[in-house]
Amino acid sequence: MNDTITLSHGSGGVQTNRLINEVFFKYFNNDxxxxxxxxxxxxxxxxxLAFTTDSFVVNPIFFNGGNIGKLAVCGTVNDIAVSGAKPLYLTSAFIIEEGFSISKLEEIVKSMADEANKAGVKIIAGDTKVVEKGSVDGIFINTSGIGRIYENVNINCANAAVGDVVIVNGTLGDHGMTIMCARNKLGLEGNLMSDCACLNSLVDTMIEAYAGIHVIRDATRGGVAAVLNEIxxxxxxxxxLEENNLPIKEEVKGATEMLGLDPLYIANEGKLCVFVPEAYAQRVLNVMRNHPLGSDAAIIGQVTRELGQKVYLNTxxxxxxxxxxxxxxxxxxxx
Amino acid sequence: MNDTITLSHGSGGVQTNRLINEVFFKYFNNDxxxxxxxxxxxxxxxxxLAFTTDSFVVNPIFFNGGNIGKLAVCGTVNDIAVSGAKPLYLTSAFIIEEGFSISKLEEIVKSMADEANKAGVKIIAGDTKVVEKGSVDGIFINTSGIGRIYENVNINCANAAVGDVVIVNGTLGDHGMTIMCARNKLGLEGNLMSDCACLNSLVDTMIEAYAGIHVIRDATRGGVAAVLNEIxxxxxxxxxLEENNLPIKEEVKGATEMLGLDPLYIANEGKLCVFVPEAYAQRVLNVMRNHPLGSDAAIIGQVTRELGQKVYLNTxxxxxxxxxxxxxxxxxxxx
Known part of the structure; x- marks a missing residue:
């Protein structure tokens, strides 16, 4: 097979079937x-049942710590997991620019398969569209997913209560600063790595430790600031929030200071905010710290009623x- | 609200929330x-459960008989329906080019809501991404959907049997020729109209008439030729197939002849091929003809074993x- 995607790969005929068999089925293979x-x-x-969808348009397509395919699996797995559900099945839909490299596509698809495998989900349906050169920038991927909502939990954005402790599972801003520095070739790329990861096993551990968790949200676009304002x-x-307690990597702190940005507003792709009644906070924090995706977990704040619907930082x-x-x-x- | 989509509408903050509330929630509104x-x-x-996904990249976005939004709902509803399932819930994910008109977006969203309403499905989750001018051509939409598979049916591409009669629910090539003539400004646009429609109520009627239907497939990309070759x-x-029996509108026949195309290969968006044992064919054909989306239904061929895995036409x-x-x-x- 030539290494270039052509319009015929999207026309629903012989070439489409060959691409599906030789790339998608090769990696996603399941009954x-x-x-x-x-x-x-x-x-x-x-x-x-939990049901969700997300389209991924990240630029660059490959970055330190992942690529658009890994991101597409993690993003949808995480949206299901933070609803207090077990992710089960994903669909994946590709929009590919004519001229895109088939070996790059294969690398992306392989990442998706690896990540789905690690997260214990199956990719069971898909779609491929090819558009003319210039009609899309490289490749965009949509994933949708379904999961089983756990019976003993009630995790919801409306459940935060006065006294709840706010925990994050690790350092803030890693993904956003990785993308930003890579895109603008700021010379800081080497030190930065996206936190892109599937968080469902971490969420399972947290729920096992304390099924009464009030809120879990992953802090993607808009960062922790957007998520906490919604909650x-x-x-x-x-x-x-306590500024002193915000876990931020030195290299991310350096890059945000250089660019005049606030890490609270920078996107993460492997971070979640958890709201737990104070009496159970230490227990949940402990299991998080014992999980590979929560080793830098920290208590960053607490819920009060003093200012109405506001988020503020004690600097x-x-x-x-x-x-x-x-x-x-x-x-x-x-x- | 200004009439133009800006990058801030995709950043997950204030403007994203406003767009979601004032456009998407206004029309998709459900509990x-x-x-x-x-x-x-x-x-x-x-x-x-049936679970499927499709991305829509149609150009032009608005065409005689529909637009990208109507198409996105019909396409996914139909993929579920032809599996012998009742479509229940959809997700919708938008990738929009910076500078796109909000009033056009609203028209698209309204079509989606109208079509979902007619088909009896709810749009229950979504996603919005905005990309820089030139990174996508206008707007692309992904819909994913889930449905309940009927217990008493077993409709599958592998079930066609010798003797089965092949029925289509109406004229072939309407959608593809509408798009092709509109895109190339061939001056034939006025006579042509896409057949874009949700077929779930037609499928329900057919299953009610005869639950033992062997195969149903909608004939989209690649037309009837692609679908029948897969089956x-x-x-x-x-x-x-019997060429004499293929239902084709005069204006579509004219346009395909002028362009040297074969209607069997032209895409439809409201047509399905049904395989029924001969003894039940007339019963199924009758209920199809009594349905508004099957008034031109016709028997176009029959299953044999004479040539192995081949599709041929008696001219x-x-x-x-x-x-x-x-x-x-x-x-x-x-x-």
């Missing part, structure tokens, strides 16, 4: 996908600073 | 979507012509 039905057919033995609004509470120098919902143009195509 | 969870949560009271391969049978002039799997570049961005 449900292999039936090649118009829609995948799966047996369901539970009552409450503050939905739960009608104030969230007070290192002893001041208070409001952390608003992000507004205006952030970095586009971060995910 | 599950409104909970705004990271993943939608739905109650399931059945055992076998021939999966079921290991020969499919003999008007008394010859036999092989109908191969389409190969090479068809019209890109037909759906």
């Amino acid at each position: 449900i996908l292999n039936q090649m039905n118009d829609s995948a057919q799966v047996d369901i033995d539970f009552k409450k 503050s609004e939905f739960s009608n509470v104030t969230i007070a 290192v120098v002893g001041g208070k600073r409001l952390v608003d919902m992000p507004s205006g143009i952030q970095l586009p195509r971060i995910c | 599950i979507l409104n909970q705004m969870n990271d993943s939608a949560q739905v109650d399931i009271d059945f055992k076998k 021939s391969e999966f079921s290991n049978v020969t499919i003999a 008007v002039v008394g010859g036999k012509r092989l109908v191969d799997m389409p190969s090479g570049i068809q019209l890109p961005r037909i759906c």
Whole structure:
């Protein structure tokens, strides 16, 4: 097979079938996908289902710590996991620019398969469209996913309560600063690495430790600031953060300071914010720290009612600073 | 709200939320979507689920008989329906070019809501990405969907059997020729209209008339030729078509002849091929003809074993012509 995607790969005929067989099926191979039905057919033995979708347009397509394919699997797995559900099945839909390299596509597809495998999910249906050169920038991927909602949990953005402790599972801003520095060739790329990871096994561990967790959200576009503002609004509470306690890598701190950015607003792809009643916070923190994806977990704040629906930061120098919902143009195509 | 999509609409902050509320929620409004969870949560009271995905990149975005939004709902609804399932829930993910018109977006979203409403499905989760001008051509939409597989049916591409009668629900090539003539400004646009439609109610009627239907497939990219070749391969049978019986509109026939194209290879977006044992064919044909989306239904061929995995046409002039799997570049961005 020539190494270049052509329009004929998207026309639903011989070349499409060859691409599907030689690239997608080679890696995604599983009994449900292999039936090649118009829609995948799966047996369901539970009552409450989680269903979500995300399109990925990240630029550059390959970055330190991952690529668009790994990101597409992790993003959807995480959206299901943070709802208190076990991710089970994904679909993947590719929009590819004419002229794209088939070996790069294969590398992306292999990452997706590896990541799905690690997360314990199957990719069971897909779609491939090829568009003329210039109609899309390289490759965009959509993943949708379904999962089984755990029966004993009620994790929801509206459940944050006064006294809850806010925990994150590690350092902030790693993904966003990796993409930003790679895109702008700032010479800092070597030190930075995306945190892109599937968090479902971490979430399982947390729920096992304490099934009464109030809120879990992954802090992607808009960073921790966007997520906490949404929770503050939905739960009608104030969230007070401690600047001293925010876990931030030295290299990320350096890059954000150089660019005049605030790590609270930078995207993560392997970080979540958890709201737990104070009495259970240490227990949850401990299991997080014992998980490979939570070794830098930290308590970063607490829920109060003092200011209504606000998020604020107790700064290192002893001041208070409001952390608003992000507004205006952030970095586009971060995910 | 200004009428132009900006990068800030995709940044996950204030402007994203406003767009979601003022455009998407305004039309898609339903109790599950409104909970705004990271993943939608739905109650399931059945055992076998259908799950599918499709991305839509059609050009032009608006065409006679529909637009990219209507197409995105119909396409996924149909993929579920032809599996012998009842479509229930969709997700929708938008990739929008910076500078796109918000009022056009609203028109697209309204079409999606109208079509979902007619088909009896709810759009319960979504995603919005905005990319820089030139990184995508206008707007691309992905829809994924889930449905309940009917317990009493076994509809599958591998089930075609010798003696089965092949029925289509109406005229061939309407969608593809509409798009092709509109794109190339051939002056034939006025006479042509896409057949874009949700076929789930038609499929329900057919299954009600005869639950033992062997195969249903919608004939989209690659047309009837691609679908029948796949069925021939999966079921290991020969499919003999009668050229005389192919329902084709005069204006489509005229346009295909002018362009040297074969209507069997042209995409449809509201047409399906059905394989029924001969004894039940008339019953199924009758209920199809009584349905608004099947008034031009016709028997176009029959399953044999004479040539192995082949599709052929008994031509008007008394010859036999092989109908191969389409190969090479068809019209890109037909759906």
